[in-house]
Amino acid sequence: MKTQVKALVVGGGAVGTSIAYHLARAGWDDVMLLERDELTSGSTWHAAGLLPYFNMSFATTHIHDYSIKFYKTLEEETGLNAGFAVVGNLRMAQTDARMDEYMLYASTAETCGVPYQWMTPDEIKAKWPLIRTEDLKGALYHQTDGYINPADVTMAMAKGARQRGVAIERKWQADAFHWNGEAWEVTVTKMVERGGNLVASDEQVVITAEHVVTASGNHAQRTAKMLGIKMPAIPVEHQFIVMEQDPELVKFRAEGHVEHPVIRDADAQSYVREERGGWILGVYEPNAPARFEYGVPDSFRADLFQLDLDRIEEQYMAMNHRIPSAENCGLKDDFNGPICYTPDGNPLVGPAPGLRNMWLAEGFSFGITAAGGTGYYLAQLMVKGEAEIDMASLDPKRYGDWMTTEFAARKNEEAYEHVYILHHPDEERPACRPLRTSPAYDRQAKRGAQFGWVNGWERPNYYAPMGFSDHDARSFRRGGWWQYAVEEAKAIREGVGLIDATAFTKHLVKGPGATAFVDWFTCNKLPSVGRINLTYALTGAGTTRTEYTIVRLAEHEYYLVSAGAWTAYDSDYLRKAIEDKAPEFGYIECHDVTTQWGVFAIAGPKSRNVLREVVKDAEPDTVLGNKRFPWLSMRNIELGMVPVRAIRVAYTGELGWELHHPIEMQNHLFDLLMAAGEPHGMKLVGARAQNWLRQEKSYRAFGTELGRDATPLEADLPRFVDLGKEFHGKQAMADHGIRAKCVTLLIDGPPDADPWGREVLYHGDTRVGRLTSGGYSVAFGKSIGMGYVKPETAVVGTRLKVKMFDQLWDAEIVEDSPYDPKNTTIRVDG
Ligand SMILES: Cc1cc2nc3c(=O)[nH]c(=O)nc-3n(C[C@H](O)[C@H](O)[C@H](O)COP(=O)(O)OP(=O)(O)OC[C@H]3O[C@@H](n4cnc5c(N)ncnc54)[C@H](O)[C@@H]3O)c2cc1C
Numbered sequence: 001m002k003t004q005v006k007a008l009v010v011g012g013g014a015v016g017t018s019i020a021y022h023l024a025r026a027g028w029d030d031v032m033l034l035e036r037d038e039l040t041s042g043s044t045w046h047a048a049g050l051l052p053y054f055n056m057s058f059a060t061t062h063i064h065d066y067s068i069k070f071y072k073t074l075e076e077e078t079g080l081n082a083g084f085a086v087v088g089n090l091r092m093a094q095t096d097a098r099m100d101e102y103m104l105y106a107s108t109a110e111t112c113g114v115p116y117q118w119m120t121p122d123e124i125k126a127k128w129p130l131i132r133t134e135d136l137k138g139a140l141y142h143q144t145d146g147y148i149n150p151a152d153v154t155m156a157m158a159k160g161a162r163q164r165g166v167a168i169e170r171k172w173q174a175d176a177f178h179w180n181g182e183a184w185e186v187t188v189t190k191m192v193e194r195g196g197n198l199v200a201s202d203e204q205v206v207i208t209a210e211h212v213v214t215a216s217g218n219h220a221q222r223t224a225k226m227l228g229i230k231m232p233a234i235p236v237e238h239q240f241i242v243m244e245q246d247p248e249l250v251k252f253r254a255e256g257h258v259e260h261p262v263i264r265d266a267d268a269q270s271y272v273r274e275e276r277g278g279w280i281l282g283v284y285e286p287n288a289p290a291r292f293e294y295g296v297p298d299s300f301r302a303d304l305f306q307l308d309l310d311r312i313e314e315q316y317m318a319m320n321h322r323i324p325s326a327e328n329c330g331l332k333d334d335f336n337g338p339i340c341y342t343p344d345g346n347p348l349v350g351p352a353p354g355l356r357n358m359w360l361a362e363g364f365s366f367g368i369t370a371a372g373g374t375g376y377y378l379a380q381l382m383v384k385g386e387a388e389i390d391m392a393s394l395d396p397k398r399y400g401d402w403m404t405t406e407f408a409a410r411k412n413e414e415a416y417e418h419v420y421i422l423h424h425p426d427e428e429r430p431a432c433r434p435l436r437t438s439p440a441y442d443r444q445a446k447r448g449a450q451f452g453w454v455n456g457w458e459r460p461n462y463y464a465p466m467g468f469s470d471h472d473a474r475s476f477r478r479g480g481w482w483q484y485a486v487e488e489a490k491a492i493r494e495g496v497g498l499i500d501a502t503a504f505t506k507h508l509v510k511g512p513g514a515t516a517f518v519d520w521f522t523c524n525k526l527p528s529v530g531r532i533n534l535t536y537a538l539t540g541a542g543t544t545r546t547e548y549t550i551v552r553l554a555e556h557e558y559y560l561v562s563a564g565a566w567t568a569y570d571s572d573y574l575r576k577a578i579e580d581k582a583p584e585f586g587y588i589e590c591h592d593v594t595t596q597w598g599v600f601a602i603a604g605p606k607s608r609n610v611l612r613e614v615v616k617d618a619e620p621d622t623v624l625g626n627k628r629f630p631w632l633s634m635r636n637i638e639l640g641m642v643p644v645r646a647i648r649v650a651y652t653g654e655l656g657w658e659l660h661h662p663i664e665m666q667n668h669l670f671d672l673l674m675a676a677g678e679p680h681g682m683k684l685v686g687a688r689a690q691n692w693l694r695q696e697k698s699y700r701a702f703g704t705e706l707g708r709d710a711t712p713l714e715a716d717l718p719r720f721v722d723l724g725k726e727f728h729g730k731q732a733m734a735d736h737g738i739r740a741k742c743v744t745l746l747i748d749g750p751p752d753a754d755p756w757g758r759e760v761l762y763h764g765d766t767r768v769g770r771l772t773s774g775g776y777s778v779a780f781g782k783s784i785g786m787g788y789v790k791p792e793t794a795v796v797g798t799r800l801k802v803k804m805f806d807q808l809w810d811a812e813i814v815e816d817s818p819y820d821p822k823n824t825t826i827r828v829d830g
Pocket of ligand 1: 010011013014015016017034035036037038039040041042043044046049050051172173175217219238240336337340361363364365367369370
């Protein structure tokens, strides 16, 4: 056994095997895969092997697309048949809302070039007469996916990996990880059989590895403990049953008909596929329990849990309704296995928090579907420094240190149960809430706040009359909340509104090396003391890693404000960069002060009038005027008894201030502002209206327009990039050129819907890009969106089409900041 390798992959399931294969294929010739038992002995062996394209995310669609295409090539490469049955996948809709969901998904699928077609109930019936269709609205059919044998595909990847030089060691368990400053020393233990259990022997070896990837499946909690980190990857029970032969199906096939596609009856929370003349029924039922919260017992190997038929009775009956001939078929076999989940259902793929050269690939619930693409893109990340796609939505650091076992377990149960619910873009899930609340939460709730979930925080999405049901208001079109968001957006354009932005991520960076560091770390000019700047930290590949509003508090002291959803993600990157550069630049301190500061954003033409009522100053009439408090500057002011770090910016594009305040004084400040605002008609405003307003100003948002798949120049933000200085990622940014460009569009869409920011864009018959944001513009009285198009298309006045609800709608590329392009309202004096 080798004891020194470039990369050690821990876990020989579908995911780990694919990663080892792809690392070797990407050029790393010294890769070892370690498996504590046998390859596929984790969740992989008992997976149903379905390879569904369908999911609502751009990054995941790319991952699934790669897997499906890659698996089709494996036999040629390895000589092993992975049993890929390209039978297609039929997603049926029982309701109009479900059809709306499919149409939104289909537009996203088109942005990635994934093929699909629509089928009517009659077309389904004509092709597959065993399916009952009279209660269906229609279906989405993916003709190019299907199912595969999970063990066979893993073995084929393992053979491919071995052919490329990967060493695969079975019956060795990784038991301890130590970073020696340059490499990982991994203590591995020989596992032996004892009384049917797999137990550790006394034989241990230390393997030195430059990089380690963990793909430990259901053992993620043990892995996390060994690494001293947190991972919300905890499995949930998942069942499928195999039925005896169905004579009608056997007859149908004997007549020469092709195999049925995988039949997904999402409204009945189940999937069905053929298996040797019978059917397999798999379900995503309510009340499936989380398992192994504190680790997998030694006695649990390639084992299963007891079938719980009561729990899936409803779905079983629904299958008999959908395929009446199945009703008389007996039960042949059953599987109830652990399926790893995370709170949002996405796996955890990327660098581990706080650790060097430690990569996670954990928490896979669609691990057979995702294995191929995960291996491909993670290998890019490790070998080249970045992947072609933005992996942020999968990054392990999207959950912070506030996360606990109880949270992960209950949220994972919820994620499982939600697999087949309608994936409304305006959905808010209820489990484990409220958890992280700012002090004003109760006050906002009493005023009708409907909260959204951001990195655990409760943040008002909009305010509605008491008793309003957000759940019932959700839609793929304009939801019941839409009118409230319109009123809030108008309040900011015409009067004044108050937004809670406490969830913002905030870091303090200071010390003798701080100025040189921040200058190198971000791409815009540094502000002078008391001023602020919008800037970007780039990846090594020159794309956008984080957007910062930087406030220079003193010569060597900076307050960095970034998106609320990404605290741990931003913190990790910042701290690692500081650690790397401090020897060169000098001593630098970095503090995450997110939970110390509350933030209210007050905005609108009357915002100065409201603040003037409560500001304490020798000359209250001038303290907020342009002379003493110009746009893009910071001042420490006093509002009543509250010391406030006030920043003159407004993400809504109106006159406004962000009021950063000691969090323990938040309620006092809230009451003060509410009382002062009342005579001015101040309205509480939520995140949805804010999101629309910022699009009228073409303000890019992190996670939509800004991410690791585009440079700030592609985001069309050259005014925030100082090419006259050296900064991290500069050359790589230039080398990319402009592959696509960010634009703003005004859209003449359907009368009852706005785009969500996932839709495909056409120029004539040519697919030219996609929306990344969407919404409604109160200033223009129509839909608005932002997105990326081919550079040659990114010309003001170009008329494009947006695909919504399977139709093409007119859209026009408009100049940046179509509302108040000269920023006159922001700069207004008073
Ligand atoms: C009933 C059921 C049906 C499913 N159907 C589908 C489906 O149709 N399609 C789909 O895409 N997914 C499906 N899944 C999910 C799928 O099985 C998993 O997502 C996938 O197998 C995860 O692969 P993995 O490699 O991450 O984990 P695993 O297959 O669990 O592999 C992890 C491996 O790591 C090893 N290991 C752990 N710790 C260590 C250590 N310290 N040292 C060495 N080795 C270690 C384990 O022994 C294990 O072999 C299903 C799951 C279930 C339960």
